[in-house]
Amino acid sequence: MHTVEMAALRFEGVIGSExxxxxxxxxxxxxWRIALLVAAGGAxxxxxxxxxxxxxxxxxxxxxxELPWSTxxxxxxxxxxxxxxxxxxxxxxxxxxxxxxxxTGLCGGFTTFSTVVLEGSAMIGADFPxxxxxxxxxxxxxxxxxxxxxxxxxxxxxxxTRDRRAGQEETV
Numbered sequence: 001m002h003t004v005e006m007a008a009l010r011f012e013g014v015i016g017s018e019x020x021x022x023x024x025x026x027x028x029x030x031x032w033r034i035a036l037l038v039a040a041g042g043a044x045x046x047x048x049x050x051x052x053x054x055x056x057x058x059x060x061x062x063x064x065x066e067l068p069w070s071t072x073x074x075x076x077x078x079x080x081x082x083x084x085x086x087x088x089x090x091x092x093x094x095x096x097x098x099x100x101x102x103x104t105g106l107c108g109g110f111t112t113f114s115t116v117v118l119e120g121s122a123m124i125g126a127d128f129p130x131x132x133x134x135x136x137x138x139x140x141x142x143x144x145x146x147x148x149x150x151x152x153x154x155x156x157x158x159x160x161t162r163d164r165r166a167g168q169e170e171t172v
Contacts, residue, residue: 034100041105049074049110068119071112072139078111079143083150084157091158113139 029037056070085102088094116139123132 029096029100033097037097037100038105038108041101041103041107042109043105045078045106045109045111048106049112052077066119066122067135068115071115071119072135072142075111075113075116075139075143076146078107080146080150081110082107083147083152084154085150087151087154087156088158089154090151091155092162 052074053070056073058066058068058070082103085098085107089098116136120132120136123129123135
C-alpha cells in the first residue's frame with residue numbers, strides 16, 4: 001500500500017503562515033457560555049451607547065424637531081466596528097469567544113436601529129415625515145456603507161499582519 005505524507009506533517013519547507021490557524025480545533029463553547037458572552041458584550045455595548053448619548057446632545061432645529069445625532073453616530077460606529085471585526089476574522093479566524101462577545105454582544109448592544117424607528121415615528125408625529133424619511137434612509141445607507149468599509153479595512157489589515165508575520169518567519 002502506498003502512503004502519501006504531507007509536508008505540513010513533517011514540517012519540512014513549511015513556513016509559519018501556512019500553518020497559522022491550523023491544528024486541532026477545539027469544541028465550540030457550550031451554549032450557556034455563549035449566552036454569557038453575548039450578555040456581557042451586550043451590557044458593555046449598551047453602557048457605551050448610553051455614554052455616547054450623554055456626550056453627544058440631541059440638536060433641536062429652529063422648527064423644534066430634535067435630530068438624534070447620537071443614535072446616528074452609535075449606529076455608524078457600531079456598523080464600522082462590526083464590519084472591521086468580521087473582515088479581520090475572515091482572514092485570521094479568532095478565538096471562539098470573539099464573535100459572541102464582540103460581534104453579537106458588544107456591537108449588537110451598542111447599535112440601535114429600533115431607536116431610529118422610534119425617533120422617526122416621533123418626527124412623523126411632529127408632522128415632519130420628509131425629515132423622518134431622510135434621516136432613516138441616511139442612517140441605513142451610511143451604516144451599510146460603514147459595514148462594507150469596515151469589512152474591507154478589517155480584511156486588509158488582517159492580511160497585512162499575516163503577510164508581515166510570514167515575511168518575518170521566512171527571514172528567520
